[in-house]
Amino acid sequence: MSVADLLEGRRVCICGGAGGVGKTTTSAAIALGMAARGARVAVVTIDPAQRLANALGLRELDNEPRRVDPDRLGDDFAGELWAMMLDPKRTFDELIDRVAADPQRAAEIKANRVYRELSTAVSGSQEFTAVAKLYDLARDGNFDLLVLDTPPSRNALDFLEAPGRLTSFLEGSAIRTLIRPHGLGLGVRVLGRGASPLLGALRRVTGIDLLGDLSTFFGLLGDMTDDFSARAAAVQQMLRDPTTAFLLVTSAATPAVDEAIWFRRTLQEGGLPFAGAIVNRVHHDRFGDAEPDDVAAELAAELPEALARRVAATFEDYHRLARRDHRNLARLAAEIGDGDDDRVIQVPQLDGDVHDVAGLERVRAFLFASEEERERLIAEIVA
Ligand SMILES: Nc1ncnc2c1ncn2[C@@H]1O[C@H](COP(=O)(O)OP(=O)(O)OP(=O)(O)O)[C@@H](O)[C@H]1O
Ligand SMILES: [Mg+2]
Secondary structure, three states, X not given: OOHHHHOOOOOEEEEEOEOOOOHHHHHHHHHHHHHHOOOEEEEEEOOOOHHHHHHOOOOOOOOOOEEOOHHHOOOOOOOEEEEEEOOHHHHHHHHHHHHOOOHHHHHHHHHOHHHHHHHHOHHHHHHHHHHHHHHHHHHHOOOOEEEEEOOOEOOOOHHHHHHHHHHHHHHOHHHHHHHOOOOOOHHHHHHHHOXXXXXXHHHHHHOOOHHHHXXXXXXXXXXXXXXXXXXXXXXXXXXXXXXXXXXXXXXXXXXXXXXXXXXXXXXXXXXXXXXXXXXEEEOOOOOOOOOHHHXXXXXXXXXXXXXXXXXXXXXXXXXXXXXXXXXXXXXXXXXXXXXXXXXXXXXXXXXXXXXXXXXXXXXXHHHOOOHHHHHHHHHHHXX
């Protein structure tokens, strides 16, 4: 199994996973690998490390994919690699431009205080805009494959839930009935009794007319909420489409693997197309099958005793980590496998950070290797 097998016939690949596991690295390496095979691929990255951004020639405030200079990518590169850094604020503005009735209305919304807070609030808006951007790129149809990196979240599913929360806020039926700008809805009377004096006091003290701003905001949104609902439905459809693939990026630590198993189950229950798992930064025993005690004995002959003991202890830690990773990989494969295909691809812990095209190439090699090639590559690392 290689990533190319997992992505056969797919047009959208979403790399989800907990914080810091290697989502950004993996998405870039997947895009690189699929492009090398001849596809026109765009990767949407989220907050890439500066060095990786530089390596891909990514520029800030440039909310469209740009082609990565082919000179950076080597001669046998058959396709095209495009990359962008998601700018949530810009994406939100673009969305308003698309759905507002006219430019005047769009400008008023973008100047509204509630909108400004909403579009720059980190929690939720990154997830929302990532999916919004993905949808627009998919609809434009300029690429064979879109690869989406996802924001750092506590767990992999936060990413899926956040856009829905924000959309239902924008659809706003609950708040809207409370603050209906014209006419006296029941809600205003309800608010009038309890909350309004409070909001009035807030306005006098802070100068912030929260209720006024909110009601203007929803007034401006007006019938756009129908478009939000329609778009939300279309986005849901795209996420569920059989040409979409969710790849889970995870480490081989026990809680991470537990979460991966749960993530797969939840995706399946939600009718979302789970394609496989990338287990990143897997530890391999660099001492082959040697037992820690043998290593200590061997070292004792060569090194001062205290040092020999320390080296042996470090080795033992690594040995334990490698065994744990090995067990967890097998457990994950047994849980999420599909017949002979275990749908689990491992990438070892590499020396040094992965922050340039050469680093991505190393990750790509593991992702796109056949089972045998991967064994050989791992053996090379261990040697
Ligand atoms: N296989 C690997 N071997 C060694 N280092 C790696 C490997 N994969 C990723 N890294 C390094 O781990 C760090 C985290 O990777 P990355 O930024 O891709 O994670 P992330 O999941 O996108 O994080 P966040 O959730 O914060 O967005 C980076 O410094 C990267 O270079
Ligand atoms: Mg990241």
